[in-house]
Amino acid sequence: MADTSQTQTAGPQWLGRAVLYALLVVFAVYYLMPLFVMITTSLKTLDDIRAGNLVALPEEISFAAWVKAWGTACTGVECNGLKGNFLNSVSFVVPAVIISTLVGAFNGYVLTMWRFRGSDVLFTLLLLGCFIPFQVILLPMAQTLGYLGIANSIPGLIFVHVVYGLAFTTLFFRNFYVTVPSDLTKAARIDGAGFFTIFWRIILPLSPAIIVVSVIWQFTQIWNDFLFGVVFSSGERQPITVALNNLVNTSTGIKEYNVDMSAAIIAGLPTLFVYVVAGKYFLRGLTAGAVKG
Amino acid sequence: MTTATSASGLDRPRKRFADYLETALPKIVLGPTLLIALFFIYGFIIWTGWLSFTDSRLLPRYELAGFVQYVTLFENERWWTALRNLGIFGGLFILVCLVVGLLLAILLDQRIRAEGILRAVYLYPMALSFIVTGTAWRWILNPGLGLQNLIRQMGFESFTFDWIVTPGMSIYTVVIAGAWQSTGFVMALFLAGLRGVDDAIIKAAQVDGASPTRIYTSIIIPSLRPVFFSALIILSHIAIKSFDLVMALTGGGPGFSSDLPATFMYTFAFNRNQIGLGAASAIIMLMTVVAIIVPLMYSETRRGHLGR
Amino acid sequence: MSTLSIINVKKRYGPVEVLKGIDIDVKDGEFLILVGPSGCGKSTLLNMIAGLDTITSGEIAIGGRVVNDLSPKDRDIAMVFQSYALYPNMTVRNNISFGLKIRKIPKGKQEETVNRVAKLLQIEALLDRMPSQLSGGQRQRVAMGRALARDPALFLFDEPLSNLDAKLRVEMRAEIKLLHDRLGATIVYVTHDQIEAMTLGDRIAVMKGGEVHQLATPQEVYDDPADLFVAGFIGSPPMNLVRAPVAHKNGKVGVNLHDGGETFFLAAPDAVQNGLSAWNGSEVVVGIRPEQITDDLARGHERSDRIKRRAKVDVVHPTGPDTLVLIQLNDTPVTCRVHPETRVQSGDNADLMFDLSKLVFFDPDKETRIR
Numbered sequence: 001m002a003d004t005s006q007t008q009t010a011g012p013q014w015l016g017r018a019v020l021y022a023l024l025v026v027f028a029v030y031y032l033m034p035l036f037v038m039i040t041t042s043l044k045t046l047d048d049i050r051a052g053n054l055v056a057l058p059e060e061i062s063f064a065a066w067v068k069a070w071g072t073a074c075t076g077v078e079c080n081g082l083k084g085n086f087l088n089s090v091s092f093v094v095p096a097v098i099i100s101t102l103v104g105a106f107n108g109y110v111l112t113m114w115r116f117r118g119s120d121v122l123f124t125l126l127l128l129g130c131f132i133p134f135q136v137i138l139l140p141m142a143q144t145l146g147y148l149g150i151a152n153s154i155p156g157l158i159f160v161h162v163v164y165g166l167a168f169t170t171l172f173f174r175n176f177y178v179t180v181p182s183d184l185t186k187a188a189r190i191d192g193a194g195f196f197t198i199f200w201r202i203i204l205p206l207s208p209a210i211i212v213v214s215v216i217w218q219f220t221q222i223w224n225d226f227l228f229g230v231v232f233s234s235g236e237r238q239p240i241t242v243a244l245n246n247l248v249n250t251s252t253g254i255k256e257y258n259v260d261m262s263a264a265i266i267a268g269l270p271t272l273f274v275y276v277v278a279g280k281y282f283l284r285g286l287t288a289g290a291v292k293g
Numbered sequence: 294m295t296t297a298t299s300a301s302g303l304d305r306p307r308k309r310f311a312d313y314l315e316t317a318l319p320k321i322v323l324g325p326t327l328l329i330a331l332f333f334i335y336g337f338i339i340w341t342g343w344l345s346f347t348d349s350r351l352l353p354r355y356e357l358a359g360f361v362q363y364v365t366l367f368e369n370e371r372w373w374t375a376l377r378n379l380g381i382f383g384g385l386f387i388l389v390c391l392v393v394g395l396l397l398a399i400l401l402d403q404r405i406r407a408e409g410i411l412r413a414v415y416l417y418p419m420a421l422s423f424i425v426t427g428t429a430w431r432w433i434l435n436p437g438l439g440l441q442n443l444i445r446q447m448g449f450e451s452f453t454f455d456w457i458v459t460p461g462m463s464i465y466t467v468v469i470a471g472a473w474q475s476t477g478f479v480m481a482l483f484l485a486g487l488r489g490v491d492d493a494i495i496k497a498a499q500v501d502g503a504s505p506t507r508i509y510t511s512i513i514i515p516s517l518r519p520v521f522f523s524a525l526i527i528l529s530h531i532a533i534k535s536f537d538l539v540m541a542l543t544g545g546g547p548g549f550s551s552d553l554p555a556t557f558m559y560t561f562a563f564n565r566n567q568i569g570l571g572a573a574s575a576i577i578m579l580m581t582v583v584a585i586i587v588p589l590m591y592s593e594t595r596r597g598h599l600g601r
Numbered sequence: 602m603s604t605l606s607i608i609n610v611k612k613r614y615g616p617v618e619v620l621k622g623i624d625i626d627v628k629d630g631e632f633l634i635l636v637g638p639s640g641c642g643k644s645t646l647l648n649m650i651a652g653l654d655t656i657t658s659g660e661i662a663i664g665g666r667v668v669n670d671l672s673p674k675d676r677d678i679a680m681v682f683q684s685y686a687l688y689p690n691m692t693v694r695n696n697i698s699f700g701l702k703i704r705k706i707p708k709g710k711q712e713e714t715v716n717r718v719a720k721l722l723q724i725e726a727l728l729d730r731m732p733s734q735l736s737g738g739q740r741q742r743v744a745m746g747r748a749l750a751r752d753p754a755l756f757l758f759d760e761p762l763s764n765l766d767a768k769l770r771v772e773m774r775a776e777i778k779l780l781h782d783r784l785g786a787t788i789v790y791v792t793h794d795q796i797e798a799m800t801l802g803d804r805i806a807v808m809k810g811g812e813v814h815q816l817a818t819p820q821e822v823y824d825d826p827a828d829l830f831v832a833g834f835i836g837s838p839p840m841n842l843v844r845a846p847v848a849h850k851n852g853k854v855g856v857n858l859h860d861g862g863e864t865f866f867l868a869a870p871d872a873v874q875n876g877l878s879a880w881n882g883s884e885v886v887v888g889i890r891p892e893q894i895t896d897d898l899a900r901g902h903e904r905s906d907r908i909k910r911r912a913k914v915d916v917v918h919p920t921g922p923d924t925l926v927l928i929q930l931n932d933t934p935v936t937c938r939v940h941p942e943t944r945v946q947s948g949d950n951a952d953l954m955f956d957l958s959k960l961v962f963f964d965p966d967k968e969t970r971i972r
Contacts, residue, residue: 024400028414034429034473035417041432054433054443107326114319122327129334133534133582135558135575137333139568140340143353163333166326183686186653187747191700192674195318201699205690224422226537231563241424245541248428257432268425275420279413282420283481303606303660305667312672 042066042261049257065258069266073259075246076235082266084236085243089223092154092239096161097218103162104169104214105207109199111170112177113185123174129167137164138231145232152233160232161222168221169214172285176210177203209281216278217285220271240267338579344572351566362573371549372574375557378464379581382471382553383532389472390528391521394479399509401480402487412484416477423474427541430470431457434542460550463543467535467551470542475531479524486520487513522589529585533578554578603629603664603754603787605650610659612645612811619645621811622659630785634802636792638834641808643791644759650789651757652676664754674703679748680757683764685740687732693743694728697750718746721780738769745780758790762797774800795835799823807831824959829968832888832961838925840888841935844965847880854878856887856962858930860912867908870958876972877962885971886963891925893956894937906958914949926951 037054042065044058052059071081111123141160142151150156180203188198229239238246244267248260275282348358366372397415401408418426433439436455444452456462490513498508536555543551545560552560554574562571605627612620620642627633635643648654650661652673660667668676679700687696694715695702701711719725722742732740741761748756758777762770778801781788792798798805799819806816807830815827826832832840845856848866854877855868867887869877877885915934918925919941926937926945937953945951962971 020400020403020405024405024411027397027400028411031414031418031473031477034426034433037433038429049438053446054439103326106322110319110323116319119319119323122323122330125335126326126330129330131530131582131586132334132338133555133575133578135534135536135555136341136579137337138558138575139344139353139562139572140337141333163329166329170326181684181686183682183684184688186648186651186673187680187682187686188688188699189653189673190651190678190680191747191751192703193699194315195322197703202688202690220420224424226422226424226540227559230540231559241422241537244428245424248431248541249544257438260428260432264425264428268421271420271422272417275417279416283416286419286478286481303662303665303667305660305669306671306675308670312670315672 038261038265042069042258042265044258046254046256046258062258065256066262066266068256069247069259069262073247073256073263074250075238075243076250078236082240082243082247082263085238085240086266088154088237089240092157092161093219093222096158096165096222097215099158100162100165100169100218101211101214103166104171105173105204105211106199107166107170108173108175108177109203111174112180113182113198113203114195123170126167126170129164130171134164134227138227142231152235152237154237156232157228157237157239160228161225164228165218165221169218172210172214172217173207176207180206209284212278212281213285216274216281219274220282220285223271341572341575344569345576347569349568349572351568353568358569362569363577365570366573366577369570371552372554372557374549375552375554378551379533379553381464382467382535383529385465385468386471386475386532387525387528389468390476390479391524393472393476394524395483395514395517397476397480398483398487401484412481415480418474419478421474423535423537424541426470426474427538430466430473431542434466434469457543458547460547463547463551467539467542467553471531471535471538474538475528479528482520482524483517486517490516522592526586526589529589530582533582533585554581604662605633605755605787605789606660606662607646607650608660608662610646610649610661611657612642612649612654613657619811620649620657623811623813625806625813625816627787627789630787632781632788632790632801632803634790634792634798634805635808636795636798636805636834637808639793642811643793643808646808647680647757647759647789647791650755651678651680677754678757679751679753679755680759681744681748681761683760685732685744685764687740687743687747689732692729692731693724693735693746696732696743697746700747700751714750714752718749721749722746737765738773741765741773745777749784754787756786756788758788760792761790763792763794770797777801796837799835805835807834809834826888826961826970828970829886829888829963832963836890838891838936838938840890840961841894841930841933842886842888842963843931843933843935844884845887845931846884847877847882849881854881856885858887860929862913863911865908865910867955867957867960869960869962870906873960873962873972880962880971884965886965888961888963889935889955890959891936891938893959894935895954895956896939896943896952897954907954907956909952909954911950912953914945914947914951916947917945926953928953 033055040056040058041049041054043061043063044052045060045062045064048059048062069081070083072079073081075082075085107126111119145151145156145159148156148159150159184202185198188202193201224241225239226241226245229242230245233239233242244263247263343355343357344353345362346357346359347354348356348361401412405411434454434457436442436453436458441452441454444454457466494512494516495508498512503511534555535553536559539545539551539553539556545552545556554577558571558574558578561567561574605625607623607625610620610623611618623642623646625633635646637643645654649656650663652668652671656669660669662668663676663678687693688699691699697715697718698711701714706714715728716725719728722745724739724742724746727735727739727743732743735743741764744761761777762773765773774797780786781801790797790801799822802819804816804818805822807814807822807827809830815822815831817825817827822831822835826835826840829842833842843858845858848855848857850866850868853868854874855866857864857866859865912928912930914926914928916927918927922941923938924941924943924945926939928935928937928951939945939951939953943951963969964971
């Protein structure tokens with residue numbers, strides 16, 4: 001896009017730029033404020049919180065709230081902190097991300113390079129699946145997990161997240177593979193390569209970027225999920241988001257905001273870390289998801 | 294390899310098993326996904342639909358009982374509150390996100406130094422869970438030690454900002470937190486759209502003597518129409534299935550004044566053992582999504598075909 | 602023996618028949634061109650020969666063996682694609698040897714083959730580069746190298762030159778021709794470019810609407826087009842096709858033409874006198890190539906089968922080697938090719954020499970030749 005402000009005269013232009021930057025900074029402060037408040041609050045003592053205000057810096061930095069949130073805070077009846085739930089989340093997020101990405105890659109490959117009658121219909125069906133409010137599948141899924149004997153278990157959560165993540169991962173890979181010329185597959189077939197060889201030797205080596213996009217998207221979605229966690233798991237097996245919500249809502253004794261904030265940061269840290277490290281791919285996932293129509 | 298003689302009298306090698314397998318493989322590989330899509334999405338929708346026509350309570354029962362649950366649902370004051378809240382939340386949330394998102398995108402599109410950093414700052418909330426967002430804003434918005442306290446300490450003794458604990462107002466705090474999380478995303482969409490506008494068109498407009506404001510209002514923003522639609526579809530989708538944010542921010546409270554259909558469904562289906570009623574509310578949610586998104590998508594794809 | 606037989610081959614997608622019974626025999630070492638406008642079915646036919654598309658009915662035999670039920674890898678073919686289709690993640694060397702690797706050819710033999718092919722195509726210096734580091738022409742060579750390495754019974758080319766710029770295209774055309782002469786390979790080559798078709802092919806199959814309209818040598822196709830479509834498709838600028846009434850004059854059958862004013866009579870060649878006389882009094886389409894309407898400078902003097910007529914010049918297009926002159930005959934624009942030193946200007950009346958020996962006539966409704 002062209003610089004449309006170039007056409008202005010010198011004086012107002014200087015002023016205009018100043019206003020522009022001021023606005024941008026104000027917005028930046030607004031977006032950063034909650035994060036700042038979370039971090040400072042988590043480092044304060046309870047007395048410090050009561051004595052100071054929202055934006056005041058801690059009198060002295062204390063990690064006690066972090067330690068408590070991690071190890072001893074109550075999340076309902078149990079008082080073991082978030083550490084168990086953090087590990088829970090890791091233990092189902094990692095397999096769910098890997099499986100859904102792999103299957104999505106395969107689906108995308110088949111849907112673009114090996115089209116058959118009905119494959120487009122199938123893709124459309126899957127795509128529309130992205131749009132349903134998940135409330136509409138909760139009750140049957142709860143029953144089905146029971147029948148399969150994986151209700152309230154890590155495999156159960158993996159299963160649910162893979163099933164409902166497939167639409168997105170398939171979409172990512174399909175949209176990427178349609179940009180790969182189909183002549184490539186034809187050439188490989190004539191060279192004697194089969195279905196799997198073409199995938200492993202030709203297509204997959206082209207895909208690192210889209211794999212990263214898919215992995216990041218799935219990781220963020222599944223780690224941040226609350227609905228499936230709260231419906232399909234209980235007690236010790238709950239993921240971290242559910243435990244965080246329980247911790248905040250546990251009304252025994254006084255409200256420890258510093259512990260709440262530490263817990264919130266702990267729950268948000270993995271996805272924030274991914275965002276900082278691979279923001280570019282995160283954005284690509286978001287916009288790829290946006291053009292799903 | 295077996296051979297036979299063809300109609301033309303030439304050797305005609307037959308297909309081998311491996312060849313059959315090779316042609317069938319794509320379908321075999323896609324099969325499970327097909328079954329999953331059909332069963333776990335469409336089958337479950339039908340299943341839930343069935344449940345909504347029974348009088349299931351604690352346990353699902355499958356004898357049809359007509360529209361009882363729907364009648365009960367629409368006689369339930371709490372459901373009406375949830376629907377009204379969805380209207381307020383959905384409308385405001387979408388409006389704020391679109392307006393602020395577009396504004397930020399335009400501001401960022403002025404050859405800003407440090408654009409990358411600013412963009413990252415506006416977008417980072419999107420990486421957070423709604424639960425984390427809700428927890429943070431719950432602390433900020435609490436009247437005791439949060440924002441209200443801060444402003445009072447600054448000298449405005451009578452300042453009051455206690456929406457989060459005020460029935461009828463708490464739904465607006467959901468809008469604040471929701472918009473904080475999602476505007477960055479809309480900004481990113483619009484920014485990508487702005488960058489996609491053909492340079493030559495803008496240059497032509499400049500040559501024609503159009504002012505920068507004029508160029509934006511009559512050329513650039515209208516050309517963002519497809520982006521606008523994508524954003525609208527995604528935002529309405531987020532709004533309708535919003536669940537986590539309310540749970541973490543207000544828990545649906547005070548009372549049930551900030552309930553949304555999603556929290557209503559959860560409460561009745563899983564806490565109050567009203568499976569039939571929960572199913573009915575889920576079906577209404579699905580119908581709302583269909584009613585909003587299908588026309589949007591339809592008009593957009595149709596326009597796409599005609600316009601290009 | 603590397604022959605190819607296509608016997609009554611049809612292709613149907615649902616209710617749409619895209620190939621309506623194709624019969625072509627390609628001899629060992631022959632260079633066959635499939636040419637036609639887009640959508641004529643030429644690429645579909647090529648894909649069916651390759652095994653990338655199924656055959657609805659009929660038979661395709663390569664080297665005397667019907668390959669209908671064989672997968673591409675078992676058909677003993679190699680293919681060069683329009684987009685080159687080089688594997689982006691492999692070096693040039695690995696691109697060339699990939700097919701050999703899959704076929705489990707011993708390592709030493711693989712290297713030997715790669716080196717031989719690289720030498721033949723003069724791409725030895727590129728062997729360790731990635732496709733993204735190559736120019737269009739280099740990619741084209743690598744794509745051909747990949748096909749050559751396999752030493753197949755049949756080479757298939759799918760518009761291999763259409764992504765190259767004009768200059769490179771001419772060079773590569775010459776090289777493909779040379780390669781064919783040296784290797785004596787059997788080649789089926791798809792193109793929509795009629796110049797490529799004329800220069801490369803031993804025979805040309807001109808296709809349209811899923812049918813072969815003519816299958817003949819380039820010169821036959823040019824001089825003796827089977828129907829109106831072939832006449833209009835082959836040749837640049839294309840053959841002039843003018844509707845004209847059939848008439849008798851001095852005991853000969855021919856057609857009457859006018860340039861807005863005076864009517865003049867063009868007698869048909871002796872060979873079609875009989876055929877054309879049946880059309881006396883009705884309209885036919887007469888075909889005459891631009892180089893058959895020329896001037897003294899280009900073509901010498903009047904003879905029995907050459908007549909000189911004056912016509913009004915509408916537009917003059919100098920092209921360098923020739924000057925193209927547009928006139929109107931029977932209200933149809935007609936291109937004539939005159940010597941560049943002939944001074945004509947638009948609006949002039951010019952003396953033009955009509956070569957009658959190669960006039961062709963078509964049924965205006967059925968679009969078939971009148972012989």
